[in-house]
Amino acid sequence: MKRSVSLSINGRAHSVDVEPRALLVQVLRDDLYLTGTHIGCDTSQCGACTVLLDGRATKSCTTLAVQAEGHEITTIEGLAQGGELHPMQNxxxxxxxxxxxxxxxxxxxSCIDLLESNPDPSEAEIRHAIEGNLCRCTGYQNIVSAVQAAAVAMRGAPVRTTA
Amino acid sequence: MIPVQFDYVRATSLNDALKTLAGGDGTKVIAGGHSLIPLLRFRLAQPAKLLDIAGIKELSGISEYKRGLRIGAATTYRDILDSALVRDRYQVMMDATSGIGDVQVRNRGTIGGGVAHADPAADMPGVLLALGASFNLRSKRGKRVVAARDFFQGTFATALAEDELLIDMVVPPLPRGGASAYVSIEQAASGYALAGAAVVVKCSRKTVTECSLALTGLSDRAFLAEAAAKLLVGTKADPDTLQRVGAAAVEGIEITGDIHAPAEYRRHLAAVVVGRAIRAAIDRV
Structure with a gap:
């Protein structure tokens, strides 16, 4: 039942043999060892497995690998360029x-998807945009601050370093 | 959880998709998959074959049609939110769409997929009922048009035959000078509506002259509350009238009671969302 699927991940073409029932997250992690994409819940709720599919935040646990053929996939491993962190990571x-x-x-x-379509979001818009990503540690406050700082950086100004 | 084995085919065209569907053999249609894949993972659905229609161009997109809209079945919720046509004319659809799932679900989930899935607590069926939408269905046997009010037939049950594909939804224009709104109260974890009300109104000098009202989340399917809507016409939507309309909206409806909300609480919420949705729509006139 396995078939060959061509996936474009972080700008590189991969060919993998998968069953149609294989979830994208399983193929990323188990076949391609891109383990930066996490599995948190198995019920499509937590968003830990989010990747970008053609630039849009997508739950890779709710996407079949065969569905992703022909689309551009970006995982966390694909963000840093030439040793420089992406402004959002920074x-x-x-x-x-x-x-x-x-x-x-x-x-x-998810936050990169937000800023691509809305470069200057309000706090409420940031919180609405991360509704599909559960964090059980931070209380979200510093995540909101990070997105606000990244928004400034991605519009051109440098991120201010805290003391 | 891992789904059971299934075969997977990508439709190369609408005709190709209809041909595959005509073959029967337990084929299930997939577009975004955000209703289906969770069911596959829990093995609540075990189709022999998935037919992927996401790549069929004519099934996606929003266009003007007879002064209203034509929305392709495989149009994502994200594309609806990004549509100026929807934003300018159908606030009720913007209200509902912005609250469906989360960003990731809206990026992949499609309006036609949600409609064909017919979850009794989904938001969009109520919206399409209140707007008086009609659905174009096709199979190898031919085409037919089914009104939204005849489409939803029960929990996960619709007018779609096994070999039929939902092509698009045609939404008529709002009455001239009319306005619309959707208000729901959600189950906190799933985000599905415990009670949701979609309203279209037209007013003349603060008095309601036309009203369409539909509810979701309350019973085995979304439904039109026509008698209740009539009670609103000719009034100024004062609090007493809203209370009466809210109570009438669920008269004769077998209201769902479950671990999330007993039937009596849902009945209460129905009146709350009906009142809020009517006020919100009137405020937009």
């Missing part, structure tokens, strides 16, 4: 937008 670091870090890859990718 902002999460600077603003301490994480504690245990489990939700962080999915959270960061």
């Amino acid at each position: 902002a999460f670091w600077e603003k301490h937008g994480l504690q245990c870090g489990f939700c962080t890859p999915g959270m960061i990718l």
Whole structure:
């Protein structure tokens, strides 16, 4: 029942043999060893497995790998360029937008989707945009701060480093 | 959880999809998969074959049609939210869509998928009922049009035959000078409506002259509350009238009671959301 599927992940073409029932998250983690994408809940609720599919935040636990063929997939591993963190990653670091870090890859990718379509979101818009990403550590406050800082950085100004 | 084995085919065209569906053999249609894949994972659904229609161009998109809209079945909720046509004319649909699932669900989930799935607590069926939408269905046997009011037939049950595909939804224009709103109270964890009300109104000098009202989340399907809507016409939607309309809206309805909300509480919520949705719509006139 396995078939060959071509997936474009972080700008690289991969060919993998998968069953139609294989979830994208399983293929990312178990076949391609891209373990930055996490599995948190198995019920499509927590958002830890979020990746970008053609730039849009997508739960890779609720997407079949065969559905992703022909689309551009970006995982957390694909964000840093030439050793430089993505401005969103940098902002999460600077603003301490994480504690245990489990939700962080999915959270960061959802927040990038937000800023791509809304470069200057209000606090309420940021909170609405991360409704699909559960964090059990931070209380979300520093995540909101990180997105606000990243929004400034991605519009051109540098992220201010806290003392 | 891992789904049972199934076969997977991508439709190359609408005709190709209809041909596959005509073959029977337990084929289930998938577009975004955000209703279906959770069911597959829990093995509550065990289709032999999935037919992926996401790549069929004519099934996606929103266009003007007879002064109203034509919304392709595979149009994502994200595309609805990004549509200026919807934003300018159908506030009721914007209200409901912005509250469906979360960003990730709206990015992948499709309006036609949600409609065909017919979850009794889904938001969009109530919206399409209140707007008086009609649905275009097709199979190898031919085409037919089914009004929203005849489409929803029970929990996960619709007018769609095994070999039929939902093509698009046609939404008529709002009455001239009319306005609309959707208000729901959600179950906190799932986000599904415990009670939701979709309203279209037209007013003349603060008096309601036309009203369409539909509810969701309360029973085995979304439904039109026509008698209740009539009670509103000719009034200024004062608090007493809203109370009467809210009570009338669920008269004769077998209200669901479950671990999330007993039937009496849902009955109470129905009156709350009906009142709030009517006020919200009138405030937008």
